[in-house]
Amino acid sequence: xxxxxxxxxxxxxxxxxxxxxxxxxxxLVNKISEKFLIAEGTVYPxxxxxxxxxxxxxxxxxxxxxxxxxxxxxxxxxxxxxxxLVAEWSTFSTGVDQIILEGISDDQR
Amino acid sequence: MTRDEFLWELEQLxxxxxxxxxxxxxxxYKEHFYNALESGKDDEEIIRSLGSPxxxxxxxxxxxxxxxxxxxxxxxxxxxxxxxxxSLGLFNLLLVAGPAIGIVAVLLGLYATTLxxxxxxxxxxxxxxxxxxxxxxxxxxxxxxxxxxxxxxMAVGMIYLTRWVGRLFxxxxxxxxxxxxG
Numbered sequence: 001x002x003x004x005x006x007x008x009x010x011x012x013x014x015x016x017x018x019x020x021x022x023x024x025x026x027x028l029v030n031k032i033s034e035k036f037l038i039a040e041g042t043v044y045p046x047x048x049x050x051x052x053x054x055x056x057x058x059x060x061x062x063x064x065x066x067x068x069x070x071x072x073x074x075x076x077x078x079x080x081x082x083x084x085l086v087a088e089w090s091t092f093s094t095g096v097d098q099i100i101l102e103g104i105s106d107d108q109r
Numbered sequence: 110m111t112r113d114e115f116l117w118e119l120e121q122l123x124x125x126x127x128x129x130x131x132x133x134x135x136x137x138y139k140e141h142f143y144n145a146l147e148s149g150k151d152d153e154e155i156i157r158s159l160g161s162p163x164x165x166x167x168x169x170x171x172x173x174x175x176x177x178x179x180x181x182x183x184x185x186x187x188x189x190x191x192x193x194x195x196s197l198g199l200f201n202l203l204l205v206a207g208p209a210i211g212i213v214a215v216l217l218g219l220y221a222t223t224l225x226x227x228x229x230x231x232x233x234x235x236x237x238x239x240x241x242x243x244x245x246x247x248x249x250x251x252x253x254x255x256x257x258x259x260x261x262x263m264a265v266g267m268i269y270l271t272r273w274v275g276r277l278f279x280x281x282x283x284x285x286x287x288x289x290x291g
Contacts, residue, residue, distance in 0.1 A: 008287065025137055026144035039160030044137045045168040052176055066143055070136070 010038065011046060012089060015055065015074065015082035024061075024069040047072060055081055112142050112152045115162060122166035126173055134169060167196055171286055178279045187275045194282050204285055212274060216267075223267055226260030229253075 014028050023031075025047060029040045050056050055078030060068040074082065110118075116135060123131045138159075145155045159165070171193040178190035194205050230253035237249045 011287075024140075024144075026141050029141065030148075033158065039158075039164065040141075041138075041159035041162075041165040042168055044134070044141070045165060045172055048134070048137075048169070049172045049176075052172070066147065067140065069140060069144075 006036075006038065008085075009089075010043070011050070012082070012085040014043065014047065014050070014072075015078060015085065018056070018072055018074045019079070019082060022071045022073045024071050026069075028072070050078070054078070110153075110156050112156070115156050115159070116142075119162040119166060122162055123169065126170065130173065167193075171197055175279060175282050175286060178282070179276075182272060182275045182279065184275075187279060190279060190282055194285060197286070201285070205282065208281070209278070212278060216271060216274065219263075219267060219270070223260060223263045226256055226263055229260070230257040 010032070013032050017023060017028055017031055025044060028047070029038075029043045032038055032043065033040055047056065051058055051072070054075060056072045057075055059071050059073070061071055062068050116138060119138065120131065120135060123134060126134075141159070142152075142155060146152075171190075174186070174190040174193040178186040191205060191209055195201055233249050233253050233256075237244065237246070
């Protein structure tokens with residue numbers, strides 16, 4: 001996928017994925033890479049930055065097997081920021097979709 | 110590359126980060142390896158999808174130095190933040206180095222002016238004492254006070270201006286980091 005498309009979208013994706021429930025790093029990486037190709041390693045720096053900026057809080061929880069997992073929880077600030085990003089994205093993607101639709105239907109006439 | 114080689118390389122690349130931060134980062138990647146192995150992937154596959162440790166380290170270092178420059182702005186911390194952001198790519202040379210050089214040049218110019226204003230009164234005094242001109246002493250004292258006062262005010266102003274510009278530039282670095290992230 002075009003690298004230009006991914007700018008900013010990755011940030012929104014991890015925020016949205018934690019909106020309903022807390023998630024651990026691998027879960028987030030996996031959910032996203034199921035949908036589109038990313039350099040999975042760069043999700044962790046992103047998670048660190050969002051935590052630093054107060055959009056996430058983290059805690060360790062024991063898993064049934066293996067070492068404890070670091071979970072990410074969306075803070076109130078994070079939720080606010082996510083809503084803002086999602087609203088901007090909707091306006092943007094609707095606009096782009098319309099342009100594509102109009103352009104391609106003109107083409108076929 | 111094996112899991113241990115990957116982690117070792119990442120650790121080496123993060124040498125200039127504090128120990129606690131570095132260990133915390135390595136924990137994240139160890140956790141990732143553990144979970145990915147559990148789900149049936151092998152080392153090679155995991156490392157390929159993680160991407161290059163160099164890219165990861167650059168991103169982490171840029172984040173760290175920018176955050177540091179924001180919490181404690183100093184010439185050193187802002188400088189490190191600029192260098193870390195520059196290392197993210199050639200493209201950034203234009204977007205970061207250009208404005209940085211411009212801003213530093215303007216600040217240096219203003220500092221030179223400040224120094225000149227602070228030095229000028231002494232020049233006037235020396236001129237008065239060493240030459241035969243026919244001025245009264247007071248004719249020289251008032252300009253000296255005026256120019257010297259201006260110099261002092263400008264010096265104080267420059268301290269504030271430098272801090273403010275530093276902070277503003279760090280915000281710009283943050284914005285820049287967001288824009289270039291792939």
